[in-house]
Amino acid sequence: MLTIHEGDFEARLAGLARRGDADLERVEPAVRAILQEVRSGGDEAVRAFTERFESRRQEHVVVPEAQWRAEAETVDPEVRAALAEAAERIRRYHVHQRDPGFSYEEEGVLLGQRVRPVRSAAVYAPGGKARYPSSVLMTAVPAAVAEVPRIVLLTPRPTPEILAAAAVSGVTEVVDAGGAQAIAAAAYGTESVARVEKVVGPGNIYVACAKRLVFGLVDIDSIAGPSEILVVADEDADPAVVAADLLSQAEHDEDAYPLLVTLSRATADAVSAALEVQLASLPRRAIAEASVWANGHCFVAHDRGDAARIADALAAEHLALAVASPEELLEDIGAAGAAFLGYHTPEAAGDYAAGPSHVLPTGGAVRFASPLGVYDFIVRTSLIRYAPEALRQQSSLLQRLARLEGLEAHARAVAIRTGES
Numbered sequence: 001m002l003t004i005h006e007g008d009f010e011a012r013l014a015g016l017a018r019r020g021d022a023d024l025e026r027v028e029p030a031v032r033a034i035l036q037e038v039r040s041g042g043d044e045a046v047r048a049f050t051e052r053f054e055s056r057r058q059e060h061v062v063v064p065e066a067q068w069r070a071e072a073e074t075v076d077p078e079v080r081a082a083l084a085e086a087a088e089r090i091r092r093y094h095v096h097q098r099d100p101g102f103s104y105e106e107e108g109v110l111l112g113q114r115v116r117p118v119r120s121a122a123v124y125a126p127g128g129k130a131r132y133p134s135s136v137l138m139t140a141v142p143a144a145v146a147e148v149p150r151i152v153l154l155t156p157r158p159t160p161e162i163l164a165a166a167a168v169s170g171v172t173e174v175v176d177a178g179g180a181q182a183i184a185a186a187a188y189g190t191e192s193v194a195r196v197e198k199v200v201g202p203g204n205i206y207v208a209c210a211k212r213l214v215f216g217l218v219d220i221d222s223i224a225g226p227s228e229i230l231v232v233a234d235e236d237a238d239p240a241v242v243a244a245d246l247l248s249q250a251e252h253d254e255d256a257y258p259l260l261v262t263l264s265r266a267t268a269d270a271v272s273a274a275l276e277v278q279l280a281s282l283p284r285r286a287i288a289e290a291s292v293w294a295n296g297h298c299f300v301a302h303d304r305g306d307a308a309r310i311a312d313a314l315a316a317e318h319l320a321l322a323v324a325s326p327e328e329l330l331e332d333i334g335a336a337g338a339a340f341l342g343y344h345t346p347e348a349a350g351d352y353a354a355g356p357s358h359v360l361p362t363g364g365a366v367r368f369a370s371p372l373g374v375y376d377f378i379v380r381t382s383l384i385r386y387a388p389e390a391l392r393q394q395s396s397l398l399q400r401l402a403r404l405e406g407l408e409a410h411a412r413a414v415a416i417r418t419g420e421s
Contacts, residue, residue, distance in 0.1 A: 004269075034206075038184035045190075061177060083133060100115065115380055125154070134358065137165050151170055151171050152171070222362075226257060229320060232307050233267055244346075246271070248351075251288040255291065261311060317361065319333065338350050399415060
């Protein structure tokens with residue numbers, strides 16, 4: 001079931017390490033056309049694309065607030081309570097990410113940094129093979145903790161469960177649209193959708209391409225690819241538990257990456273056998289099985305050090321360390337989006353209610369990018385104030401550096417204040 005690599009597997013490892021080279025160019029012409037049509041055609045263009053791609057005609061592009069909040073209330077009270085509990089746990093985690101800014105004075109110069117939230121942000125929730133109220137929680141709650149005043153949910157055919165998640169997350173508006181047309185509406189604005197300053201959240205290749213193309217006009221979080229998990233399992237890990245963790249990502253999408261590193265061939269074979277057993281009764285078997293066959297790989301490491309090296313090279317979105325002393329092993333792994341430590345920590349906990357946002361960089365991007373957080377919804381301003389005497393003390397330095405670069409007006413802007421011109 002899993003493709004098992006032993007011995008000389010460097011070529012395969014190198015190939016997987018480049019899995020983030022997504023072929024966005026394939027869809028870019030179509031996405032550019034959608035963006036341009038929405039930019040020029042506004043709401044009517046969004047409606048036309050919805051009718052074309054979803055075979056339905058929207059009543060509203062922006063769902064009236066009274067309507068969506070009323071629909072949210074129709075959800076089973078136990079489900080609403082579960083969403084509210086998860087939202088509170090996510091909120092408690094992200095409060096720790098708040099940045100109050102700072103200021104200090106040094107020889108008559110006041111220096112500091114002001115931190116404020118963006119004025120508006122759009123959070124995208126996919127509407128494809130599955131609906132994810134958890135994605136609403138994981139994107140909107142950090143924005144609310146950052147105190148973003150306007151949080152717009154972009155999602156096609158919002159279900160009552162999606163709307164219930166929006167209600168407990170701090171969402172202020174709901175746009176009934178998906179795909180590249182939703183990204184365009186948020187980035188450019190339409191008659192009913194005021195443009196936003198930031199767009200975040202996972203989506204398909206069309207959404208990812210649209211986000212890349214509007215970047216610069218608005219900010220984005222990342223270019224998301226297929227979901228992925230890397231489990232590092234030692235001899236004491238339960239093969240059934242390891243298989244369940246691998247399938248928890250494989251069932252997302254046929255293109256997902258279930259990856260495994262073991263310390264023995266026996267463990268690799270046991271996990272592969274457990275996968276076959278569990279797939280037989282999995283409701284989304286076809287999707288998960290396609291993922292395992294296409295992208296399921298197991299590397300048999302020589303020892304823990306070798307396992308850490310492989311894990312670091314793969315730089316996985318989700319890293320599950322089903323080993324003894326997982327914190328010790330993690331010290332040797334630099335690149336990971338979220339680390340799940342020990343035998344009793346399922347990746348599913350991170351997807352729903354542990355606290356950290358489950359919106360993570362994919363395709364190896366965790367080497368240079370971070371999980372979605374409060375810091376994604378803030379902007380920083382540098383603060384500088386000179387007292388007269390402080391400027392006189394630095395006048396010679398400032399003028400010398402300005403003239404070093406041939407910028408005489410810069411030097412004069414200092415000298416005129418100090419009476420030297």
